[in-house]
Amino acid sequence: MVLAAFVSKVRKHDLAYLLGRFRMVRAVYSSGRSVIGFFQRPAEPRGKWHLPTLFPHASVPDIVQSIRDEAVFVGLNLPSHIVDEIKTFALAEPLHAIYDPKGPTFHYSEVLNGIASDGRPMPVGGVSDPARCPAVQKVIDDPILRSIVRKYLGHEPRNIITILAWNFASPMTDEERRRLKHGVIDYHYDVAGYNFVYASFYITATDRYSGAHVMMKRSHKWKPLRMLLGSARASQEAVYEQFGRENEITIEGPAGTGFVQDTSCYHRASSPTRGDRLMLAIRFIN
Numbered sequence: 061m062v063l064a065a066f067v068s069k070v071r072k073h074d075l076a077y078l079l080g081r082f083r084m085v086r087a088v089y090s091s092g093r094s095v096i097g098f099f100q101r102p103a104e105p106r107g108k109w110h111l112p113t114l115f116p117h118a119s120v121p122d123i124v125q126s127i128r129d130e131a132v133f134v135g136l137n138l139p140s141h142i143v144d145e146i147k148t149f150a151l152a153e154p155l156h157a158i159y160d161p162k163g164p165t166f167h168y169s170e171v172l173n174g175i176a177s178d179g180r181p182m183p184v185g186g187v188s189d190p191a192r193c194p195a196v197q198k199v200i201d202d203p204i205l206r207s208i209v210r211k212y213l214g215h216e217p218r219n220i221i222t223i224l225a226w227n228f229a230s231p232m233t234d235e236e237r238r239r240l241k242h243g244v245i246d247y248h249y250d251v252a253g254y255n256f257v258y259a260s261f262y263i264t265a266t267d268r269y270s271g272a273h274v275m276m277k278r279s280h281k282w283k284p285l286r287m288l289l290g291s292a293r294a295s296q297e298a299v300y301e302q303f304g305r306e307n308e309i310t311i312e313g314p315a316g317t318g319f320v321q322d323t324s325c326y327h328r329a330s331s332p333t334r335g336d337r338l339m340l341a342i343r344f345i346n
């Protein structure tokens with residue numbers, strides 16, 4: 061049964077979706093990429109490594125070690141001028157509904173209690189191409205962040221996907237949120253490619269009532285076969301039973317709080333009920 065479901069999923073996805081969930085495959089991919097990278101290494105490092113960093117106090121080895129051990133490092137925090145610039149940008153930009161990306165756009169100020177002014181329920185609203193914001197681009201290009209990513213993955217990532225989205229507080233039920241494609245409120249692990257690591261930053265102060273990110277520490281290291289071959293989603297009970305409730309953390313913090321995560325761990329967003337959350341997520345893949 062589980063195998064049949066897996067095969068059918070594989071048919072609908074690609075090879076990376078089939079293989080990227082296995083730690084061994086990720087390790088082999090990484091080693092291959094670093095060997096290729098060694099021979100292709102340019103005389104001068106490519107990119108914008110000469111830029112000043114936004115994280116002058118970060119210790120790259122400690123952060124990488126924390127992601128290896130725990131699946132996350134919390135505390136790669138953005139300076140307030142960058143937070144302010146990103147927030148101003150997201151307040152002014154047209155947003156699209158997560159469940160209707162080609163539908164009518166709306167602005168942050170037009171959403172009240174999770175309802176847009178045209179009456180559509182709105183769990184999440186995203187900004188198109190957020191790297192247009194110079195402050196977002198500075199975060200993407202940050203030499204310390206890129207060094208963390210390179211050292212964790214073992215190679216330079218080929219794809220970077222940037223998401224800047226508001227999660228709107230509302231009395232909406234979780235069932236309604238799921239129906240409106242806010243399925244990440246349920247525990248799941250990501251299979252974004254053969255290898256990946258994400259950096260996320262709260263642009264608004266965030267706690268458990270305003271959509272805090274929740275995760276199971278160390279669940280990136282090993283999963284039983286039924287969790288690897290079956291759906292990437294799992295019930296809270298199954299995750300607690302497998303990894304221990306004591307390993308669950310809720311990441312709360314002031315605006316600017318940043319965390320770098322191996323999202324092959326079980327994680328989820330919480331449903332905001334009392335405050336909106338604006339989060340910048342940068343996905344470094346393959």
Ligand SMILES: O=C(O)CCC(=O)C(=O)O
Pocket residue numbers: 244250271272273274323327328329330
């Ligand atoms: O929004 C969040 O806190 C979680 C997002 C997430 O789970 C995902 O993108 O896979």
